[in-house]
Amino acid sequence: MRVLVVEDDKRLQEAIASVLADEQYEVDRASDGDEGYRLALQGVYDMLVLDIMLPGMNGLSVLRKLRSEGVDTPCLFLTAKDAVSDRVQGLDAGADDYLVKPFAIDELLAxxxxxxxxxxxxGADQPLSYAGLTLHEHRLEGDYGGTSIKLTSKEFELLSYLIRHKEQIVRREQIFSSVWGLESEANETAVDLYVHYLRKKLQPYGCEHYIRTIRSVGYMLKAEGVYA
Incomplete structure (x- = not known):
C-alpha cells in the first residue's frame, strides 16, 4: 500500500511517515502543494494524506486540479479548521475524508x-480479534467470547492498538503517540493509567493477563505462556 503524505510541518510529516512505515505502508512525502500535485499526478499512489494549508498551491487547489485530471486516488484531508463550511469545502473539492488537527495517530490509521x-x-468493517477478544471498530464495542465488554473510547483505542500489534513489544512512547496524538497535553503516564483501567475491564473475563508489562520498555499483548 503506497501513500503520499503532503504536509509542510516537518515534525508532523516525519511522525506520520514513521508510523505509516511501521504499519507496513510505503510512504512518499512532499512539503508543498506544487510538489504534492506533481507526485500525485503520477497516479501510483493508493491513498493521499493532504494538508489543506500548504505553501504554493493549497490542498484544496491541489485536489481540485488532480480530480480535473482524472486522478481518483482516495484522499484524506488534514486541517486545523473545524467549521462545517470548511469540511463541506474540502469534501466538495473531492476529498474522501477529513481529519481535524490535533488528532491521534490511531484515528488517522483507522x-x-x-x-x-x-x-x-x-461492504462492512471487519472486526479486530485476538484470543477470544473482539473489537468492532464500526461501533466502538468489544466482546470476549461473545460477551459484551463496555469500553471508553480511549480504552477501545488502546486495546485496538495492542491487538493490531499482538505478540510484539510496543514501547510506551509508541502507544502514546498513536493513541493520544502528537500534540496531546497529556503525557506518557496516561498509557500506564489506561492499561490499569483496561485490565480492570478485562478482569471479569479472565483475560487481564493478556496485557504483559515489559519492564522499563512498555507492553505486549500475548495470550499464551508467561513473559518474564
Missing part, C-alpha cells in the same frame, strides 16, 4: 483503513 476498505468495495 481512517486510512476505512478508505482502503471503501476502495476495495468492502
Amino acid at each position: 481512517r486510512l483503513r476505512a478508505l482502503q476498505r471503501r476502495k476495495k468495495g468492502a
